[in-house]
Amino acid sequence: MKIRYSLLAAMLVVFCAAAVHAQSRQDAKYKERAEEIRAEVWGWSLPAFKNRTVPDSMNKESGVVMARHIDISASGRKRKREYTRIVREMVKINDKAALEEYSEFNYQQFSRSLMSYPVTETRVLGVRIIKPDGAVKYVNADDAVATTDDKTDKQRKLAISDLQVGDIIDYFVCMEQVLEGYQTFLPETFVLGDDKPILSYSIHTEVADRFVTQYRSSNGAPEFKRKYADGTVELDMLVRNIPALPMSLWMSPIRQVPLIRMNLVEINDPSLGGPTKGTVMKNPATFRTREAATKHVLGSRSGTSYATVPFLGDTKELIANYKKANRDATDRDIVTFAYYAIRYLALYRVNAGDKILVGQGRNYSTLNQRRFLLYLNYILVKNDIPTDFVLVTSKYGPDQDEVMLPGDYEWMLKTREKDPLFISVEGMFTNASYIASEFEGQHAYVVEGAKVRREDGFADQVDLPQTTPAENAKLEKMSISLDDNMQLLNIDRTTTVKGHLKHDDQQSLLLFEEYYEEERKNMGVKTSFMEEFADSRRNKSLAEEYANAFAKARKDWKDIFKGEIKGTFDVEPKEVSKFGITKMGLQHAKPDFVYTTRFSLEGLVKRAGNNYILDAGKLIGGQLTLKPSQRDRKVDVYMPFARSFEYSIDIQIPAGYTVEGLDKLQQNVDTDAASFVVNGAVNGGKLTLNIKKTYKHAFEKAAQWGDLVKVIDAALAFQDAKLLLKKA
The missing domain is CATH 2.60.40.3140 (Immunoglobulin-like)
Known part of the structure; x- marks a missing residue:
């Protein structure tokens, strides 16, 4: 045995030496080539x-x-x-x-x-x-x-x-x-x-x-x-x-x-x-590019078969159970349920052979858009619900008249209704009614079925709908009091996030353990994977491993919320005593993402003799600062989407103090492109501030840039706004 071990050790030494020699030779070759290239380029x-x-x-x-x-x-x-x-x-x-x-x-x-x-x-x-x-x-x-x-x-x-x-x-x-x-x-x-x-x-x-x-x-x-x-x-x-x-x-x-x-x-x-x-x-010619893209759609659509659709049996079972429990379900209901069923089976469901991944990293999982839509289309056709594919280019990509390659087009799915549903997917939390912001308002071509009606390969053309500022909103509701030493702000906060604004917060804050359970129940799946593993002799240990992984993710959750608070207010919270998700926003029927936090901040109250100065403007978080070179703009403005940010702030005035400077905070900057409005009042020992910033459209002509600058400047200036808490 010693001889065999010695021989093995010798072989390993030889192998390692050979690998080191090969690496050394590769490095020497790279260095030699690098010197040749540098001599050539510097000699231009x-x-x-x-x-x-x-x-x-x-x-x-x-x-x-x-x-x-x-x-x-x-x-x-x-x-x-x-x-x-x-x-x-x-x-x-x-x-x-x-x-x-x-x-x-x-x-x-x-x-x-x-x-x-x-x-x-x-x-x-x-x-x-x-x-x-x-x-x-x-x-x-x-x-x-x-x-x-x-x-x-x-x-x-x-x-x-x-x-x-x-x-x-x-x-x-x-x-x-x-x-x-x-x-x-x-x-x-x-x-x-x-x-x-x-x-x-x-x-x-x-x-x-x-x-x-x-x-x-x-x-x-x-x-x-x-x-x-x-x-x-x-x-x-x-x-x-x-x-x-x-x-x-x-x-x-x-x-x-x-x-x-x-x-x-x-x-x-x-x-x-x-x-x-x-x-x-x-x-x-752009029509040749559209023709090639159309052929790709039709070829992929006709090529989708039972063999290429994953977890088909599970999908059919989920849909059959849903239709049985909801006999009055419309075609649109079935479309959206099928969408969530595929998303659940692809991203939420856990199998015994899967790598254990329950932390925030899982929240960034994605799906292949085209394959997802092909699977969904196949399943809907099997349920006698016809749909059409849509070819669209991003507003950050070439215009339809400037396309060059079939890959310039992205695919979407469209239902055949008077008020059609446009379907795409981005990741774990995309709703069935989701249209990516870069495709909103874009002109698109509809590929109808397997037969092309027109010479250019398209049966119809359509302009994709656009969302409003109210649909892409972040609403902050805060109740604030000062501690006995007048140094800390104790903040009880509820944050509601809508539309395109919510995706980043969902990715950073949601726990897999919680959203898996909610979506499992939404899908009508009676037994969780934890229960299945616990009841299985082969996989019982897996249940314990997942339980430990869940416990670690939950332990790290507080630090994630601390990071969210610091990112919002640019101040490290002194203490976080409460945090959690009240609405996950996983499906279009309940789209809002809502979370709560209770924490304290220091550094926003400063003593001034017998009085105190409150940095009220810091309560709306960081604001965009324009560089000098950005102020004079001669090109049109492509913003991500129309959006609004609203703050409802109640501040309990400490006993024996009054508020001064409120009149200087109030403002109403309202233009065709954007607005920034601040209202405040004192009532019954409570100061109420209502602040709202709105970007009204996703696109503005260069001529409107001045209107946007007025609002950007107003919001930035408000960051320095202060209130005096004066000793009565």
Whole structure:
């Protein structure tokens, strides 16, 4: 036995040594290739990267992109393709915000998919700092720290320690990709804009003529200059002096900023109609994209069968039991129940072989939208309820007249009623009547059944409905008293969240143990998985493991609520004595999410002689602060959705004190785009404040920006509002 163990140990040593040697060889190969790429990129003779001067008019900008260049090449054989993408950028650092932005780089040094046809990606980072006196300092990328170092995923983080305000940072990322089998290149999008001004933006592509280059120029973007030589198609573009745009604040770049989308396709792709070598297809016809998307829907719909629908027997049983218990159920009732049944079976139900996951992480589980809708459609057809598929593009994606790829479309399901139900899914808590905010108000095409009626492949067109501010509301009701020492605010709070605003709160605050039980009962499932496990000799220990996991999740729950309070008021609660969920908002019939908290805050009351100053404005939490560069806006406003925030605050006035300054708090800023209203009154020793902020629409023309600014400024100013508690 000792000999056998010694032999095994020796084999392990040899194996480990071989693995270490292979890794060392791979690292050496990467380092050698990285040095080659850095020498090549730093040696580019592009004039824009030799410029060291920024116009004086831009000195107040946080940062200035002095040069940005994207270089792309694609080549390869039938079963192996190679793709290289280099993005190089040179930025002048004008303030601390820009300094912080560029003080660290996170990148994926290596990745390899484990699909049937592998894709391998290797990235090389190069960084150098150009000082005001012209001195150039190269940053050693070998100093990057590994954040993950798996065999198929190597993540790195590189700190730029010597970067200072006034410096220029010149950096690039090179991605080399190898695709095997039938994998295709991912499309590119070149957005000719940034939240910083850009002095020079250039693009160069070299694509082997065995590929067809499709591209679309949108929103006034210029066209490429084309050259063909030696079996390669070259495209070039140069744009100068691009002004800064508020890219990070309520914009849809793909609809508002000049851009070019590019896609590379095999020349023998039948959908292209037989193009010749070196073909460049500019602004392809949108009806062909819609036609391809329609065929995909119809093909997927007709291809769905008993074999491809998961847990079909369980779904049929749940629906049969529901119809038996609700004999007067309408088709719409059955549609919504089937929706929740599939959601329950896919995300809520627990099987013995499942990984134990009961903490907040489970709340972020998602479903594949298209597969979910195909399953639901199949089940509804089996229940003699016909539905139609809908093709829609996001307001953060291309307009219907600018689509380029079938993947530009998202799918939804539509019932055939006078007041149709539009159906989609996002995650654990999406209701059956849910339309994602990015699709609200968008023009859509309806794919009717398995037979196409019109040449463009669509039977009908429809505009998706939009929600109102009242449907997307957060309502805070607070009862507040001061402690005996006049230092703490004791707050009893009930929060009601509606519509699109509730999803984040549900994900962060709900406990699986509780919402599983509620939805199990909604589905008419009589026995919980805990009871089933407890009654099973094989799985009895699992019941104990889940009980322990539930106990830990519940123990952590208080800290989660503490985090919610701190995130809302920007103050760490002194004590949290009560917290919980009163309404979960799991289904459309009871859509509101409601939770309660009781806690104390310090730091909002300050002594002033015999009197006290109350920071009343802090009770509505943090407010949006506009950067100076965001105040003058010339582009339309794409907000997530119409919404409102309402606060009903009762403050018990301490005995022997009166309130002064209430008249200064009251205001009514009401515009066509938004409003901010504050009302207050003192009655019977109680101060009541009613505050409401409303964004009336999801979209505003640029001309309305001033109206929005008035409300944003009013809400921000209210944060500094104070009341005097004066000794009587």
